[in-house]
Structure formats: structure tokens, C-alpha cells
Amino acid sequence: MMADLTLRQQSILGIVIRTYIATAQPVSSKALLELSGLEFSSATIRNEMAVLEDLGYLTHPHTSAGRIPTDKGYRYFVERLLGDVVLPLDERKTIRHQFHQARLEMGQWMQLAATVMARTSRGASLITAPQIEQPILKHIELISTQPKLILLVLVLQGGVVRQQMIALREPMDQVALSQTAAFLNAQYTGLNAVAIRSKSLELSDFEIEVMRIMVGLMSSESHHAADVVRDGLTGVLREPEFGNQSDARALVSAFESPVFLNGLIDAPVGTVQVVIGGEGRWRELSSCSMVLARYGTEGFATGLLGVLGPTRMPYDRAIGTVRYVAELMSTMVGEIYGE
């Protein structure tokens, strides 16, 4: 399927892809010759291009046009021609600097990660908050807001805070609430949702209600709105491939939809995954590519981050950035969540 190409073919394929990524114009044999500095004539290039087309790495939009890469071409490029892309030292430095300047807070970091990815890869970027598999309860608080309305605040491992209002049938004062909270803290702190539910205790009706709500809040449902940060949508709409309305809409729609998010690739932490042209799974994203990575601590708390752009995306920069940002976020998560 992905046969070996001669060195010259590789070099030609590489140049076609790089120039097409840069210019969005089909690359002609003559243009390639000028850019490459190869010591051949345009006819030779043409012959090689024809071979690459037969093998499925290139196409041309019409008879008398230059060549553009196919999805298979991009795939070969990413896997065989790119090698290990590393972001230049100075860029890594600026990024790390920004992270260390930010406040010690997940939301800030996510925002920052999204901004950095969007800027360096000219794609739309997106990052989900790390999901803790079995979050452990750190602290419960019950606060009286109004006579018959209280606020339940849960602090989970890693400083995740969940909250919910509870309406009461009859008023309770803060003293009674604090007592209940103290009791629940004593019983449940240090446990996860499963352990809390299965622990059998003598509880009042009210305590049972609170316990139920706690368990609900601790069980990681699907992503909540606040748990995803996005950036760079405007930038990616500037690309010529989204000149037509329906493609642009498909992109925006997929980018915003939670369904899309939940169906995303399930790669392990530490690897960068590249999805080219929707790759069968997302039909409406046939002209888009994604570069994705999982970050955090495997088996404990992980999130997803990456960029979405046209198939004609600068893969080297995107992969480099995504990898580096994922590494940074992983260490951040490690620091906050502890071992």
C-alpha cells in the first residue's frame, strides 16, 4: 500500500506538499524546478509526478494544471518525510515563559494552551479539561444562601470545584448546615464516588439527598460547556479552502459540536495523532485535518488538546506545537494533582 519511493520521488513529493501548503496553488513542474534547485529538466519532473500520481500520492484538478497532494500524499509526508519535528528553542522558551507567568489555575492554562496552539499552527485549537477517572473527595461545604436555598460546594482532588444549589422544603440555618457538612466530611473525605455510594451509614433524609447529589457531581458525565476552551476559529476561516459557505459551516459546526468532541481519537498520553481529511470517520470534515494529543497522567486524569485546520495545514509546526503544549500541560497537571 505505502510502497517505498525513490529518494528523488520523496524529494519531489516533499517539495510539492510544502509549496502547496505555503501557496494553496497547484505546483507545476517548472515551478518545482525553480524552488528545488534540482538538476533535472521539467520533463523529468513531469515523469516522476506522473508516477507519483499513479501511486496515489498526487492528483491534479484538471488536465493542464499543476499537482496537488492527495490525503495519501499528506499521510506519507507526515509519517515518512517529516521525522521528529521539534519546535525551535526560542519558541519553546516563549511558550514556557508564558505558562509560568500565568496564575496557578487550570482555566488560565487551558486558555493559554488554546491561544498558543492557534497562533503557531494557524488552525482552530481546542482543549478539554482533564477528566479525573475516579476523583477523590477533598472537602464538602454547605452554605446557606437564603432560608430555603443552600449551596453545595464540592472540592475534588486537583482543586476541581463542583457546585450545585439545593432547594429545601423547610428552612435550615447555617449552624445546622455546618454540622451536617462536618459529619459528611468526616465520613466521606478521601473516598471516590463509588466508595461513597456503597458506604452504609445511618443517614437522615436530608443527608441522603446531599449524598446522592454529591455522587452525581463526582461522576464524570460528558463534557460540560465550561470544560472546553477553543480559539482561532477566525483565523482558520481565512484560509481559501473555506471560501465556500458549506465547507466553512461544516468546520464551524464540527468545531462547536460536543458530539464531535466526544468521538475524538483515543490516543495514549505522549503520542501525537494526525487525522487527515476526516479519514472516513467524519465525512463532513473531508477537507480538514486534525493534530491531536492526550495530556495529563495516564489512567488517572487526562484531557485532549489539538488543532483543526485545512488538510493543507503546516503539519510540522502543528505537530511540534501540539506535542510541546501537551508536554507542558502534562507537567502542569502533575504538579497540581500530585502523585
Add this chain to the structure above:
Amino acid sequence: MMADLTLRQQSILGIVIRTYIATAQPVSSKALLELSGLEFSSATIRNEMAVLEDLGYLTHPHTSAGRIPTDKGYRYFVERLLGDVVLPLDERKTIRHQFHQARLEMGQWMQLAATVMARTSRGASLITAPQIEQPILKHIELISTQPKLILLVLVLQGGVVRQQMIALREPMDQVALSQTAAFLNAQYTGLNAVAIRSKSLELSDFEIEVMRIMVGLMSSESHHAADVVRDGLTGVLREPEFGNQSDARALVSAFESPVFLNGLIDAPVGTVQVVIGGEGRWRELSSCSMVLARYGTEGFATGLLGVLGPTRMPYDRAIGTVRYVAELMSTMVGEIYGE
């Protein structure tokens, strides 16, 4: 400036606008005649249309095309021809029902409000969390996450929760933290940021640091990312006026930008404001209109909500929905925040 029109002119203007909103096509004198059921000839309509054009309420894109409304035309339509638009009873019922089924939580409500507005007005909708002017501190909590890392959780009036991690120079255990928290609670609960800062106390270095951070968290900065919920961007991109790339981008860009949000109209609670064609203030939104309202309790806690769509938007539905959702949200806020 906005002279009185004859009844017939009003009726013609109204029909032109309504049909243009429905079809996105210039309205010709003949087409209007068929739709209106008026007992005149097309020539009469043409004459009246010419007058309306002279007065600035209509234009036509080229000589032999039908008429389309100008911004001034829309303005007249909204202010003089629409009257008090009220959403049909059954729609109001479904919406209210949805709200009462949702959990007792601001985030949920905002999400719901955004969805409802997007659906009924085919525009992009947006809602900001209610900003409390001078939030009062309800509760402080200090939780040890790791030996040298603690989490500060602040509960403010109305169940707003703010949090921040604090890195310590030397370890503190939970007992010491709870003591500090209890002390700070005793001193500061019930006060607002200004009062907290100006209260002079004998404080340790650590307590001073915590107090500073508290004051920071309580002072309402500009909108945080999580404080805005959006919906319906995809739908609005379906409209023909956003067929060209740059207009679409301008819309998306404005819709996402926090700068735009902060500069939005400052209307009092209870009124619905209609901004047509950017109205000078937003040049890049010249083909967009907004229908906005403030909700909450004036002088205490208010947020902004509304829809953004093409100038060719269904103003009646949009205004009706925005008004009703704003009312609902206001009562919700009232319930939660108390008097």
C-alpha cells in the same frame, strides 16, 4: 428625520420588509401586489416605492431590480410597524417548562437561554453571567492539596464560586489552614471587597496574602471565558448574506471577541434594544443586527443576553424571544440571589 408615512406607504414598506426577510430576494412591485392583496396596480406601487426610496427607507441594488429595505427602513419597521410583539402562549409555555426542568444552576440556565434564543430567532445567541456589582463574601475555605499547594475557594453572594491555587514557600497542614479559614470567615463574612481591604487587622504575612487574593477574586474584572455562553453560530452562517468569506469571518470574529462583548449597549433591565446594521459603532458588522436585553436586578446583579444575525432578521420573533427569556432569567436570578 423619520417623517410620518401615509397608511398605504406604511403597509407597502411593511410588506417589502416582511417578504425580503422571508425570501432574501429584492421585492418587485408585481410580487408585492400579489402578496398584499391591495387593490392597486403595480404602477401605483412603483410610484410609492419611489417615494419610499427618496425618503431613504428602501433602495434597489441595480436599476431593474426590486426593492430592499435600508437600515432606516428596518428601524422604522421595528419602531413603528411592529408594536408590542409577544411570543405565542404555547411557545412561552414550552420555554418556561424547560427552565423549570433544568437544575438549579446558573450555568445550565445560561446554556438553556442561549439554545432557546438561537432556535427561535435563527440568529447566533449569547448570554453573559450576571455580574454582581459589589459581591458580598459568604464563605472562605482553604484546602490543602499537596504539602506546599493549597486551594482557596470563595463563595460569594448568589452562589458564585471563585477559586484559586496558592503555592506556599513552606508546607502547612490542613489543621492550620482550617484555623486560618475560620479566622478569616469570622472577620470577613458579610463584607464586600472594598470593606475587606479597608478593615484593619493584625494579620500574619500568609493571611495578608490570602486577603489580597480574595479581594482580587471578588473585584469583577472583565468577563472571564466561562462567563459567556454562545449558541447558534452555525445556523446564522447558513444565511445567504454570509456567503462571502470576509463577512462571515467578520461575524464569527465579532461574535467570539471579548472586546465586542464589553462594548455592548448599556440598556436598563426591562427594555429590549435593537441595533441595526452596526449603527456606526461596529463598522465590520454593517450587515448585522442585534437584539439585546439586560436581565437581573438593576444596580445589583445584571447580565446581558441577545441575538446577533443578519440585518434581514425576523425582528418580531427575535424581540419576542429575547424579551421573554430576559424576563425568565431575571426571575431566576431574583430567586437565587434573594433580595
Add this chain to the structure above:
DNA sequence: AATTAGCACTCTTGCATGTTGAGTGCTAAT
């Protein structure tokens, strides 16, 4: 056997031209 010069061929792009139909604006009649 690999490379290349050269040429025929294809297809886009741009421009000019003509035609049709929709719709207006105006004038003169009602």
C-alpha cells in the same frame, strides 16, 4: 537505461458580444 528537447493537446481564464427577462420610470390617458 535514464534524461531531455520539443511539440501537440487540453483546459482555465479573461474578454468581448449578443440575447433574454425582470423590473423600473415616465408619460399620457382615464
Add this chain to the structure above:
DNA sequence: ATTAGCACTCAACATGCAAGAGTGCTAATT
């Protein structure tokens, strides 16, 4: 005040033509 009627304008579409870009192939060259 209204309207019939007609001249006029303009977008939209089709057609034809010329230029240019680029390929594919063949035959000559290294």
C-alpha cells in the same frame, strides 16, 4: 389620484475567441 403602456436599464446566461499555463508523449540524446 390612478393606471395602461412603453422605452429603457441591467443582471444573468450563453457563446465565441485568444492567450497562457501546463501536461503527456515521442523521438532524440547522453
